[in-house]
Amino acid sequence: MKRVGLARNEVIARAQLPLRTLQEDTPVSTKQFFALWHAMEELSPDPTVGLWIATELRVGQMPPSFMVAYHARDYRDALQRVARFKRLCAPEEILFQEGKDSGEIQLHWNHAKSTELPHSLVDASLASLLELGRHGTGGHIRPLAVSFSREPQDERVYERYFECDVRFNAAHNGMTIRKSDLEMPFLNYNTELLQILDQALTSRLEQHASKASLSEQIQWILRRRLTAGRPDIRSVASELAMSERSLQRRLTSEGVSFQGLLSRTRHQLALEYLSDTNLSIIEVAYMLGYEDQNSFFRAFRLWETRTPSDWRTENRATQ
Numbered sequence: 001m002k003r004v005g006l007a008r009n010e011v012i013a014r015a016q017l018p019l020r021t022l023q024e025d026t027p028v029s030t031k032q033f034f035a036l037w038h039a040m041e042e043l044s045p046d047p048t049v050g051l052w053i054a055t056e057l058r059v060g061q062m063p064p065s066f067m068v069a070y071h072a073r074d075y076r077d078a079l080q081r082v083a084r085f086k087r088l089c090a091p092e093e094i095l096f097q098e099g100k101d102s103g104e105i106q107l108h109w110n111h112a113k114s115t116e117l118p119h120s121l122v123d124a125s126l127a128s129l130l131e132l133g134r135h136g137t138g139g140h141i142r143p144l145a146v147s148f149s150r151e152p153q154d155e156r157v158y159e160r161y162f163e164c165d166v167r168f169n170a171a172h173n174g175m176t177i178r179k180s181d182l183e184m185p186f187l188n189y190n191t192e193l194l195q196i197l198d199q200a201l202t203s204r205l206e207q208h209a210s211k212a213s214l215s216e217q218i219q220w221i222l223r224r225r226l227t228a229g230r231p232d233i234r235s236v237a238s239e240l241a242m243s244e245r246s247l248q249r250r251l252t253s254e255g256v257s258f259q260g261l262l263s264r265t266r267h268q269l270a271l272e273y274l275s276d277t278n279l280s281i282i283e284v285a286y287m288l289g290y291e292d293q294n295s296f297f298r299a300f301r302l303w304e305t306r307t308p309s310d311w312r313t314e315n316r317a318t319q
Contacts, residue, residue, distance in 0.1 A: 003056040006043055014039035030091040037118035048157050050123030054131055063089040068197040071190040075133045076182040085201050092125065100314045102144055103182050105129060106174040119150060122173050137184040144176040215256045222265040230289040233258045267303045274312045281308050
């Protein structure tokens with residue numbers, strides 16, 4: 001904050017956060033986290049402050065869950081590590097999927113609606129991933145495309161920074177990286193340090209999972225029960241020992257819906273199953289709880305804008 005001209009105390013006050021948040025390792029909720037970023041937007045004269053916050057980050061001051069990526073083997077390995085460990089330092093999910101000629105990054109905040117997302121947070125998240133590649137490789141990486149789900153804003157500033165086509169009003173917030181850039185080696189690749197950090201961070205992930213939110217618990221149940229057919233909210237509520245009404249109310253407070261969690265879980269599992277070439281498309285559809293293959297095809301086209309067969313063919317070509 002200091003490097004971009006913001007006073008920490010003023011930001012905390014504007015966000016109406018308790019003073020204890022100034023103390024190290026004090027956790028905040030997603031709502032408070034968003035309030036912090038909204039406060040930075042309001043106090044900064046620059047509407048694109050999120051970009052510059054990301055460029056001012058110093059590796060030595062980053063949390064281990066992000067710093068580990070700077071010692072990865074290459075840009076691909078770095079992005080995969082961020083996707084795995086990012087939840088330890090922010091309520092954010094990073095999806096990284098690779099196709100034939102490029103890799104796509106999508107950002108999701110599972111405990112919030114898109115209308116609540118601070119623009120500066122989205123900007124900083126995407127810019128930090130690009131800075132990771134540029135600093136890690138020592139090369140000037142240019143994405144193929146960057147997308148924002150919000151209305152157009154300062155388009156020329158974003159095009160100058162990302163140096164690529166920037167689209168607004170998109171379906172998701174994300175960035176597409178060339179395959180050749182993903183394969184660029186990192187200058188500070190350190191196998192011993194990676195082993196130490198991986199072990200520590202994996203342990204923290206396991207602790208995190210034991211304190212999972214309700215939506216995360218539901219996704220875990222859905223992953224187990226999908227092969228037995230499409231689970232409904234009543235059966236899931238029963239397994240969690242609560243009423244259907246209580247479950248609906250709790251999910252609403254987390255800003256998610258049961259159908260949304262079901263679709264997200266199916267999407268994640270579909271990509272995992274399709275990566276296993278021993279499974280036929282019909283078997284994958286059955287394992288995801290679909291009554292017929294056509295229903296699976298329609299859903300998959302909404303997720304990936306291509307058929308399961310096409311996705312499998314493209315994914316196989318990159319392995």
